[in-house]
């Protein structure tokens with residue numbers, strides 16, 4: 001085990017010359033693309049993951065994320081990329097970036113066990129002068145209250161986290177991941193990187209490291225400010241999505257097309273940002289992150305009413321979709337009980353292969369509870385089995401015989417679907433995403 005320390009100017013120089021070794025813990029949707037970005041900049045990256053199957057796939061030049069091709073992994077391998085589950089390799093890293101999951105537990109409270117597990121695993125191998133950055137989304141205070149004490153307690157050399165200029169110790173920072181999977185309108189390196197450090201050295205090093213792959217780095221005064229920045233961004237989305245989801249329900253009663261309203265409102269060149277209604281929230285971020293803050297707020301005798309209200313509206317959306325589907329079937333003299341329903345799209349948003357917290361999963365379960373026979377089609381999922389909150393065990397249904405279903409329910413508006421053809425062949429289409437915009441047919445119910 002190496003105990004050699006690196007001085008701040010030395011490490012900065014190693015970053016600038018691309019000699020710095022960077023370890024990224026968690027080779028998932030965030031960590032793996034980040035590893036590839038650094039590799040493309042000629043850094044030698046080591047990816048750490050506890051899932052042996054992921055380590056094996058990566059080391060054999062393969063990929064398990066649809067939008068990352070095996071060729072991308074192989075290109076990174078040529079720049080020195082490799083994966084491991086052996087934490088002792090942390091000792092040879094100059095910087096370690098942590099990108100592990102931060103879900104909610106069954107009581108809807110933050111589950112930081114992946115973060116604490118990771119920090120406990122790396123702590124025995126850290127050394128003075130290293131930069132440790134947490135990227136996992138979490139509540140303000142996590143870096144200072146959880147990560148720092150575990151690093152200080154768990155390393156055998158009595159190393160402390162640096163606090164002021166000139167301190168010899170570990171440089172610790174928080175830098176939120178702000179990626180939007182499937183959104184190709186902004187290149188990843190054009191998304192500014194926010195960094196808050198426990199000491200000025202951490203900010204200086206993190207700025208140098210991230211500045212080599214991101215066009216702009218935004219230093220803030222503390223890890224807590226960086227943690228809160230990420231939560232503000234996601235709460236802003238969550239609250240605004242809830243607002244349009246609620247107004248959509250009112251507009252439906254009033255006979256107004258909410259999408260037409262949003263299209264008109266967004267022509268205003270200032271003061272309005274368009275958000276779109278849908279069948280409910282999904283993904284690892286928007287349905288979860290706001291509750292990290294609600295939970296933390298209780299420590300300060302504070303109730304985050306906007307977050308709770310937005311959660312209430314958004315969680316209700318799959319139930320609203322079920323009511324609308326039952327009403328549409330009723331108009332066709334059909335009961336939901338015994339109907340054959342094809343759900344189009346499983347992933348939580350279009351054109352990505354991510355099922356986490358997807359409203360489709362809740363909708364399928366609710367349809368089944370009402371006695372419907374449910375099928376699904378999704379180009380990204382040939383089969384869907386069990387996950388954290390679902391147990392479906394279903395196979396992908398091809399789109400050959402759309403005529404046979406009593407209703408086709410569009411939950412995810414993948415770009416590969418030919419919506420005109422689907423509407424032509426279906427008996428009834430319930431569209432929760434405005435995917436059939438511009439198609440005139442009395443078979444379509446938009447909700």
Ligand SMILES: NC(=O)c1ccc[n+]([C@@H]2O[C@H](COP(=O)([O-])OP(=O)(O)OC[C@H]3O[C@@H](n4cnc5c(N)ncnc54)[C@H](O)[C@@H]3O)[C@@H](O)[C@H]2O)c1
Nearest residue numbers: 026027028029030049050051099100101102118136137177
């Ligand atoms: N996916 C997104 O779009 C996105 C965007 C912004 C922020 N985030 C945040 O980034 C973090 C990571 O999310 P993700 O989507 O990449 O998760 P993920 O589940 O895709 O990947 C996490 C990886 O960490 C690994 N892992 C878990 N515990 C580990 C441990 N102790 N040691 C090593 N590896 C371990 C898992 O095996 C998995 O491969 C979360 O906090 C999330 O909220 C995600």
